[in-house]
Amino acid sequence: MRLILLGPPGAGKGTQATRLAKRFNILHLSTGDMLRAAVAAGTPVGLRVKDVMERGELVSDDIVIDIISDRVDEPDAADGFILDGFPRTVAQAEALSVLLEEKGLTLDCVIAIAVKDEALIERITGRYSCAKCGAGYHDVYHNPKVEGVCDTCGGTEFIRRADDNVETVKSRLLAYHGQTVPLIDHYTLKKLLTNVDGMANIDDITEEIAGVMAGISG
Numbered sequence: 001m002r003l004i005l006l007g008p009p010g011a012g013k014g015t016q017a018t019r020l021a022k023r024f025n026i027l028h029l030s031t032g033d034m035l036r037a038a039v040a041a042g043t044p045v046g047l048r049v050k051d052v053m054e055r056g057e058l059v060s061d062d063i064v065i066d067i068i069s070d071r072v073d074e075p076d077a078a079d080g081f082i083l084d085g086f087p088r089t090v091a092q093a094e095a096l097s098v099l100l101e102e103k104g105l106t107l108d109c110v111i112a113i114a115v116k117d118e119a120l121i122e123r124i125t126g127r128y129s130c131a132k133c134g135a136g137y138h139d140v141y142h143n144p145k146v147e148g149v150c151d152t153c154g155g156t157e158f159i160r161r162a163d164d165n166v167e168t169v170k171s172r173l174l175a176y177h178g179q180t181v182p183l184i185d186h187y188t189l190k191k192l193l194t195n196v197d198g199m200a201n202i203d204d205i206t207e208e209i210a211g212v213m214a215g216i217s218g
């Protein structure tokens with residue numbers, strides 16, 4: 001099964017993709033995570049994208065298309081994947097359909113998670129994660145049960161993304177509305193789109209998407 005989670009930054013794509021990938025035993029592919037890893041490792045790609053990401057703009061299509069094209073060839077992608085944060089432009093969507101076709105693969109569905117901009121800024125600027133296992137938390141909505149100790153792994157170090165600040169979030173939202181929203185029409189025309197209310201309870205959203213996925217896998 002191959003699907004895309006579409007939505008603005010802070011819509012919960014990463015959280016939902018992590019849960020659903022685990023439940024359906026398929027790969028979670030986040031271009032944001034891959035780019036952050038490249039920046040952290042100081043690779044040539046990382047050096048090229050660091051400033052662009054810090055400004056909250058989109059990195060060039062060719063970079064992310066190359067990353068995804070290589071990654072879906074890996075053996076662990078054979079049973080399917082959830083794309084989180086890719087595609088983000090119509091050019092990326094078109095490149096994705098060409099590369100899947102070349103590999104004899106199909107895209108099963110696109111889930112669009114909708115959240116109002118007002119809610120997104122608060123969601124994003126409050127989030128942080130465990131430096132050891134990546135478990136996600138939020139200053140207002142979800143702190144660890146024991147202060148300063150990760151619920152999942154017991155880690156005591158927490159990190160915030162460099163681009164999760166108010167100024168950068170505004171640029172990221174501009175990029176979303178200008179460059180990514182057209183994908184909603186793009187995939188509606190292809191009859192692949194399912195809309196999900198991202199303001200709903202987080203567990204209910206998981207169940208709703210899982211229901212769509214179960215329908216596909218039959």
Ligand code: AMP
Pocket residue numbers: 009031032033035052053054056057058059060061064084085086087088089092163172
């Ligand atoms: P994310 O973790 O998905 O919020 O992505 C963080 C940042 O990585 C974005 O603000 C972009 O700078 C960059 N990025 C991630 N995915 C893409 C993509 N598909 N196209 C262009 N830039 C991307």
